[in-house]
Amino acid sequence: MSLAADQPTLYKRIRADIEKCILTGEWPPGHRIPFEHELVARYGCSRMTVNKALSELAQADLIERRRRAGSFVRRPQHQSAVLKIADIRAEITALGRAYGYELIHRRLRAATAADRDRLGVRKAGKVVAISCRHSADKVPFAIEDRLIDLSSVPDAATADFSREPPGSWLLHHVPWTEAEHTISAIVADERTAGALAIPVGAPCLVIDRYTWRSARTITAVRLLYPGDSHRLVARFKGG
Amino acid sequence: MSLAADQPTLYKRIRADIEKCILTGEWPPGHRIPFEHELVARYGCSRMTVNKALSELAQADLIERRRRAGSFVRRPQHQSAVLKIADIRAEITALGRAYGYELIHRRLRAATAADRDRLGVRKAGKVVAISCRHSADKVPFAIEDRLIDLSSVPDAATADFSREPPGSWLLHHVPWTEAEHTISAIVADERTAGALAIPVGAPCLVIDRYTWRSARTITAVRLLYPGDSHRLVARFKGG
DNA sequence: TTGACTTATATGTCTAGACATATAATCGTA
């Protein structure tokens, strides 16, 4: 047993030391951090060790490295935040509430002009259009309107969406994808109000999500949440 | 002039090759990627070069490295997205529209119980409470209600918020911070409707942002946008 | 079958060098 506390590796200590100076504001944006050779002298290690620490800080956008000039503290990237968007079933069960799912309708059809527009494709063959409702402890939680491009996900034609929500099914059947979310607010119309069991005119949060994988559109979905009960939480670091 | 295209460095090529296999789905989540020594043999380079490529993929959460077992494709982290939240002035000017700013009121006071609650602190000394309006081409764009903790940002007591929006001022005077955003929807009450020039009952998008720096609360702000005209866009990669 | 011990192995970290390359700074010239 050693008296010394469990020490992180040297490069992690170097990285942490520098990170601390940046995060406390001691080294403001634009500040030049010590040259590699200075850190080598200070920590008594090889340049590769210092380089690894600085490379990771650069990869994390905390510093900018310029040849011949040195490494500089970057100004915070205040325009980005990490928004947690969980799978609805996982979200509800994580809250310890009973998840309920109900398929409202499912239609297989040749893509209409409106479908193509929604999916952002010029031409599409067949699509599946799904409407469903998610509930937590039997209380309506969200309404989902989804379109799946069957030319990208042919298996979706035969999937049983009466038991498994399409979002969960897609997560397990379609690998790595990219997505774009658009968040807005509306007031509930009659149909929405009925489905969510809220008054007409009540505020709703709308998430439009458009998902693709390497230039192939997969699905477009609109999620409607009661605006006063649902919250999206985003956290970020930096400015 | 060389015939060969401008080649990236070897470790970048290795990283890109592996990334491609993951992103195309060729190597699904859980798939074991080749051992370092296999990649060393395949690319004819030293282990450090391969290690650098794999370390970066691990840092980007694309793979998981397990001692003795190997490196594995991680299952996509579908619960997070990058939400772009620009400084309002920057956002409006980026759209090529004329930015307008108007201070509605500014009060310096000892923190009330409600203020402390909003800032999430047990005790606070003085605070500045600010209400202001942002507009684009003279059309109301957003209403801002802000509280600044003067014990964290004493300079805010004397800053001239009649000319510069508090958000921009803070960005330039307070370094690296962390924040949490909560997004919800409401319908406009009378005061909000008047300030945003929209009908009472119209949908509004609400962003509550709470900002701190290393455990010190800095500011809490509520932004109200007309829900049908404003959109938050978030993009993400993975699942 | 289970648990404890041993071993093999893949990754984690590090060294002391090397050469490449972009560019800030200097110097020289028009």
Next chain:
DNA sequence: TACGATTATATGTCTAGACATATAAGTCAA
């Protein structure tokens, strides 16, 4: 003064090793 060439230097990448360490897998005993 302005511009172009040169030089110095910090970072970028890479090598061929080394030892550390966590752990999967195999071994053996209870």
